[in-house]
Every structure is written in structure tokens, then in C-alpha cells.
Amino acid sequence: MALLIASSSRAEEFAAFARALDPHLDVRVAPDLGNVAQIEHALVWQPPKGLLKTLPNLRLIVSVGAGVDALLDDPDLPGVPMVRFVDADLTGRMREYVALHVLYHHRRMSEFRELQARKVWKYLAEPAAHEVRVGLMGLGVLGSAAARALQHFGYRLRGWTRSRKSLDGIACYAGDAELDAFLGETDILIALLPLTGATRGILNRRLFAKLSRHGRDARLPGPVLINAGRGGLQVDADVLASLEAGELYAASLDVFEAEPLPHSSPLWSHPRVLVTPHNAAESAPAPIVRYALKQMAAVRRGEPLRNVVDRAQGY
């Protein structure tokens, strides 16, 4: 029985942790597969398409990230159970990222940074948190944890999901029919949706134009986008066009249509765009490997798996 690690980043780190945590485990790192018949488990992040189908005795796929869209895009993906990485470490990091960027834009830090660069000491009016309307697209494990952190500061929260959810203190909107109402009352939009056929490109110029339409209620210079979900949710060119047109005032982007973000992208140098390299919730190797070993043990014992991907829903 062997564990294959097929990850576009940190593969050797994962392997070292796995060997440290279970010295008896046969750990292999792609592309050195050895005897493929011995591989029963795979810990993967962006594995080459077609790789997994070459493993005849595969019983479990563990995704390093919460987003499994790239995996599901593999037409030869074996039909074995696949689990997403979900744990307190990843959730905590996402909660930090969202709170950091909501606070940054609420407290008008892009403008204060520009003023500092010009050595200008100038007060800017900042709304109270309860005057700022934060809208979350996606209220899964990560979205809910982010919402609870934002509640601590007193933000006015609303959420939008495909199917209706109910969370304390959050005005919940659902489905296409209620999307416009949700957007019209949102000053800061947080995207934490899975990437599926229904959500690909949802963050486009038509959507941005609907944000915070009730201008008289808005207390910030303009709408803000925070995308900590998947790059495929957003149309990069539309983010720029909406920033130019004033439909968006600022953005924090951790994910992009193409990653790494190409050197030629104007997003790099926009003064009110914060670019981070897809590490909003970059977990340390230890909790990822620990999680994989736990799920492998469950498979061996015939126990139920947690956080299994629903292939029909796409996440």
C-alpha cells in the first residue's frame, strides 16, 4: 500500500511530513510512481491530467485545497472517493484573509497609503462598521467562518448562495432571482464560491455594475471586490474595466484566471488592487498531511469519509 503525492507545489515537503508522521508508509512523489499497482491513495494538487487513471488500485483521492474544480476537469478522473481538505488551520487562515481585507478597505487604507506616499497628513471620514454592508457569496465552511469573524466587528452582513441557507445575524439571499437585491445592498463583496459551470465568470462587469446601487446609503468611496475563492469565478478584464469606470473602487484578489498572474496584467500596478499569490488560505504542510493520513485510515477501516466531493454539484 503506497501514498502518491502529486502536487504542483511543495510535493517534497508533503512527502517529508508523511514519512515523519508514519515511518512505515511507502510514500512516492510524482512523477516517480514505481509500481503503480501498489498505490492506493493520492494526495494531489493540480496533478497532470490523466495521471490518476494510470493507478489501477486507487481507493482515495485527497485534494490539498478546498477547490476541486481543476481535478473535476480531468476527463479521465477515476470514480473513487475524493475528499477536499477542510480543517481548522485552513479555515482560520481564510477567516484572517477576509477580515484583513475587509478592514483594509473599510478603513480606507488604499487612500491612506497614497497619502503617505505623498507625505500628506489628512483625515478621511471612516464609517462605523455597522454602516458598512458586507456581502458574502458562498456560505460554506469558509464563508461561515469569515462571517462570524466579521460579526465580531459589527459589520452589516448579507449572504448569497445557490440554495437557501440560514445563519444567525446574516440576511440570506438565494438563487438567481435574489442576486440583484443582494448586490444592490453590498458595499464590500466577498467571493468564496466553488468554481462550477454555474459560477464560472460570475464576477463580471454586469455583476459589478449592480453593486451598492443605493448610493445614498453607501459610506465608502465605492464598491469593493474581495476574491478569495477561485480565479475562474472572475473575469480579470472586467475587474479592470469596472475599476476604470468606477463601478468598483478597489479590489483584493488572491486568485486569477491564469496563475501565476502574468507579468503583463495591469492588475499588478493598479493603485487600489491588492494582489496576493493564491495564499489566502495556504495551509502548512503538517495539517494537510495529518488530514490525509486520517482519511486514509478511515478508508482502511471502512469508516465513513468526511468532506467528500459531490461530483454532480461540482464541489
Next chain:
Amino acid sequence: MALLIASSSRAEEFAAFARALDPHLDVRVAPDLGNVAQIEHALVWQPPKGLLKTLPNLRLIVSVGAGVDALLDDPDLPGVPMVRFVDADLTGRMREYVALHVLYHHRRMSEFRELQARKVWKYLAEPAAHEVRVGLMGLGVLGSAAARALQHFGYRLRGWTRSRKSLDGIACYAGDAELDAFLGETDILIALLPLTGATRGILNRRLFAKLSRHGRDARLPGPVLINAGRGGLQVDADVLASLEAGELYAASLDVFEAEPLPHSSPLWSHPRVLVTPHNAAESAPAPIVRYALKQMAAVRRGEPLRNVVDRAQGY
């Protein structure tokens, strides 16, 4: 009975709110005092020294800010009760400022901003919150609220105060004897102390050199200073010297020895210093004026005042 507003900023705004909230109130804005014998209450921020002693029937001084050091520096300060502004609005804003800047430095945003300016896509290892040791100097109303927000994210918290305090989940240190132990285990230092004879200049190079001495435990590139207290706590030149020497890695400064921060200060252009114009907790005029009117009503009714300044302690 009249209310005098003597404030170096937003005086007319305060007056407009006071008149709106109590149309019968006689509101005056310094330097237009009118008949000084009629002035019983004063709402003040950095009033000219000696002004208050010219009011023979003054019964109450309300400070617009939480810090009253400038007021206590007035050798002619009348002996009437003086109250600090304390309310949920100010506390909430300070909690936001502290959480924002702790998250900013913990998530290595100064480095990510530099990488973005160079269009470099590069992962940086970020510690989990429970690996980051945040030390609060001052655990009053503002420090305690900031600590509770940081607890939500799971930071390892410790606090230092002149006299011992006890707060859930916070390792509490007290007095000069325990200051070094507190500093030696602090990665991110937050100053929220009142400015008194004992705290003036406490944020100096000797103190910075003691931060996070247990280098092997440190998970950040170096110690970070966040001063949201009073400018007089810090020696500006020492902040710079310690940044140069690597005793400090980065800083968020909302207050300075001289304000506005002089154009000539190198702090403006240091790549890892965030300058804000003393507005960490710049309350809106409405809650300040509402608070002042409430305290004035208490004086009239002979009821006890809240948040009275202890002149012996200096805050």
C-alpha cells in the same frame, strides 16, 4: 447655562450636532466665548492652555479623546471633574485598527506589497495565528476590546500593565520587574497605554531591542510595533534606528511625537512603516456630542459621572 466647544478640530461640527440634539442649549465655539460666567460645561480637544481657567462657573470638562495628557499639562487646569470619552463607537474603531494592523503584519502584507510593486508572484511562509505572540501594553477599555478581537483569530496573547490585571486567556505581566519577560516573548507589540510621566518615551530603542529575544520561537521576519496610543509614548528617532538595526521589522504608527508628522520625517517613506493621521479611533461627532450631553445631564441631576479622570494617576 452654556456649553463651550474648544477643539482644535471639528469644533463647528460638534456645535452643529449639539444644537441639533438640544435646540435649547446655548452652544458656543471658542474663541467666541461671550459671557464666560454662563459657561458651565466644556467639550474640549487640545484647548489653548489657560483657556479653561477663564471660566469661573465651569462644572465639567469632557475630553473628546480617550487621552487626556495634553489637558493635564495645562498648569492652570481648573479643579472641576473631567471625563474621558469612552463609548462603543470609539472602542469599536480601536478594535478594528488593532486587528487590521496585526493581521497586516502577521500576513506579511508589507512584503506582499513590495512583491506586487515588482510584479513578483511568490509564496511566503505565513505562521498560523496561534504561533504569533501578540503583546498588549495597556489593558484598559480599548486594550481589552482589542484583545478580545485578537482572541477570535486565535493569537497567543500576553498583556503588560503598571498594576496587575487578570483577563481570560491572556498571560498578564505587571510593573517594571516583569517588563523584560513580557517583551522577550512578544512578536507584535501593541501600545495602548495612557501618556503619563511613567510612560513618556517608553517605546525607545532599549525596549525594542528586548522584543522577541527567543529568536528560535519567532515565526515572523522580526518584531513589529503598533502604536495606537499616544505619540509621546514613542521616541520617533528610536523607531527608525531600530528599524534600521533590525530590532524592529515593521511598524504601524497612528501617533507621533509631533503631529501632524513633519514632512521631513523619514517615517513617511520607510517601506515597512504604515502611517495614519491619528485616526485609529476617530469617532464620528454624533456619539461624542451625545456622550457630552449625557454627562452634562448627570452633573445637573447630581448623578455620578462615568469615566472620570484620575489626576493623580494621569489618566
